[in-house]
Amino acid sequence: MTLIDANSKSSSSTQKPKDGSSSSSKPKDHHSSKSNTASKHREHSSSSSSKHKDGSKSSSHKDSNSKNKDAKKSSSSHKNENDRPNNAGEVKVKSESVSPTKLVIKTEDGRKSIKKETEDSDDDIPLAQRTNVTVKVEEDSDSSPTKKRPHRDVDSEDDEPLFARAQKAKKQKTSSTTSVKKEHSDKKRKTGPDDDEPLKKIKKEVKPDKKTAKKTDGSPKKRVKKEKVEEEVWKWWEEKPLPEGVKWMSLSHKGPVFAPEYERLPKSVKFYYDGKHVQLEEAAEEVAGFYAKMLEHDYTSKEIFNKNFFRDWRKEMTHDEKALITDLSKCDFREIGAYYKMKSEERKNMTKAEKEEIKKQNQALTDEYGFCIIDGHKQKIGNFRIEPPGLFRGRGDHPKQGMLKKRIQPETVIINCSKDVETPKPPEGHRWKQVLHDNKVTWLCSWTENIQGAIKYIMLNANSRLKGEKDWQKYEMARQLKTVVEKIRANYREDWRSKEMRIRQRAVAMYFIDKLALRAGNEKEEGETADTVGCCSLRVEHIKLYPELNGKEFVAEFDFLGKDSIRYLNQVPVEKRVYKNLQLFMDNKSPGDDVFDRLNTSILNKHLQELMEGLTAKVFRTFNASKTLQDQLNELTNPDDSVTAKILSYNRANRAVAVLCNHQRAIPKTFDKQMLNMQEKIKKKNDTIKDAKKDYKKLKGEYKSSRDDRLKSALERKKKQLERLEEQLMKLEVQATDKEENKDIALGTSKLNYLDPRISVAWCKKWEVPLEKIYNRTQREKFQWAIDMADETYEF
DNA sequence: CAAACGACTTAGAACGCCGCAT
């Protein structure tokens, strides 16, 4: 009755096998020939990783790091006038409306921010605050005397939005180019104000209650719901920025929600060891349960997983248990596994009412713990539940997979909130590890996880100001790169010929990061994580050089595991200089050696920083992704197309980006079947159309001879029907194409993290495609700032 | 300096729900 069967599940690993039969529209430049195969990767390398980071790299310069750190952070350009909310130049009353709060300042930073505050000097209420007064003001307008430097109270600060202000700050530090830009924005500010209807509000979309929408006879209850409607949205993007480094002025929340306590198994559910029933004590039983729940998962067929699990499980056992249970393969978890399966079935089969009840309770929990009040605004928290205990599911060949992820106790949780606010209460009989009032960070709670010793956080949802502002800033940085990228390219091309090895390596790495959108590639601690690499950490074994391949000269083939152990496989024709350099870098090295032995991400980013303030490796990914989308949209969108066809074009453009960034997904298991089904449907539709056509002709003939009015209307109806059918057919065909092209590519990640949403918003407006076809509700919430500020003329 | 730490973004998988075809 052994359970542990190391062979039962064959293969299947994290990375998606993939066949490169690539799809249509690819961006010309990138990835002309990417194709992934299902072969086992990385069988080599195991022993060879003798990293030779030789001493030479240490000698490199480090000169300029003590630069103007002040300037660097928040600054970002804002040259495009269209996208900037225009709310300046109005007379404003000093705001009392936003909660005056206490600022907790670490001394030197505090000086910094205060200084900044006093530099600026018009004294304005941000538009958004006024428009929003209704929402929060009353409860927050406490005029309580503030003890410590509440920034809202500080006179000064103009109300330029984030980027304009950053620009200004930059300008004050001079540099002619920026001052030009500044004039720009000033002009805009002076000319613009009247056309900006100041009280315009964004209505929050109310969660569409599908049932209500459909059923005409909505129950009274539902109607009430429907009428409630329209909350206002905080237009934080029109607000003045906080002092540099300050993330909030006031923050209050209820703390995290802990995982439910463990419930013992019923006595009837038994665990067997070596065929004999063994009653486990609570601790060991719980951990056994974690494993039992995963019996059908691939993980349990992996040796490392089992080894790690068993080691950690034994740590939870009593003395006796430990003495008895010494061999995992003699453990029989099946009853436990079946029990949990049954439980989840039970949950699925609950009645409507029961489900409703659970939902209600869940909602109540979310209402209470799912939000915080930050600077007077209620904002959603992203993850307010503390991660429950379980077995660690590392990806790829993770050396720690299967280890026990321990239950988090309040005693290990740090709370962060403002001082003047009620501290969240720890669960009965417990206390927090610490309560912090650090407004230089964005997190509400944190704890240290036991597998890697990493810190985990509770932070805000993507639609929050804190996240949105950063996101906006990210895209502005990418746009700024756009303005200098040609210079940078010329620069690194020049450096390919440098006498210094480290410069040449840096230049080649930059070329890859730029052309292939590779990640930076930090070093990782060996044995702590799966063996994956990025640009700077590429090893000789990851690159193959072909003087000629498939009719192309100087081809470099990349084959490595990147983030999440997703395989990157690409054959790229590269410039001769790059090729020669690569040969040189790889010469006389073993497979496990670093290609770029004189380079790491820190050196690289320092260099990038010198080329453009704020530039880092990842900016190239954002830039190239957004640029690709913009270019592809321009190229693929056909003005005469129907909305459906336009959306297909959009998806193709999106797909080009996903390919560039190597965003993969597992091909759905039932993909082939589904595809067949679709073909079937299309065939049927075609048949119906044929029939309809026949009918139509017949009718036409009859009408011509008889001139009967009744026939005439029948004829018209037939015609309409035919048109409908053809449209349906087209839709089906579009769907099928889309599906096929999309089978192994994940669009979501790029859409969410790499594509400047203003591009999509502008595109939708320009071509009158409903935005809902591109962004679902959550995405629209996340990109509210972009939706509000971009018009159809926006260009990345 | 380099290693460790901390905070934050990016990532695919898992989960859960809902509507549709059968």
Add this chain to the structure above:
DNA sequence: ATGCGGCGTTCTAAGTCGTTTG
């Protein structure tokens, strides 16, 4: 009513990058 596929949501691992520490 049932099962299934698609989709949105949640989850948390795995990156990046700056700062701190030794």
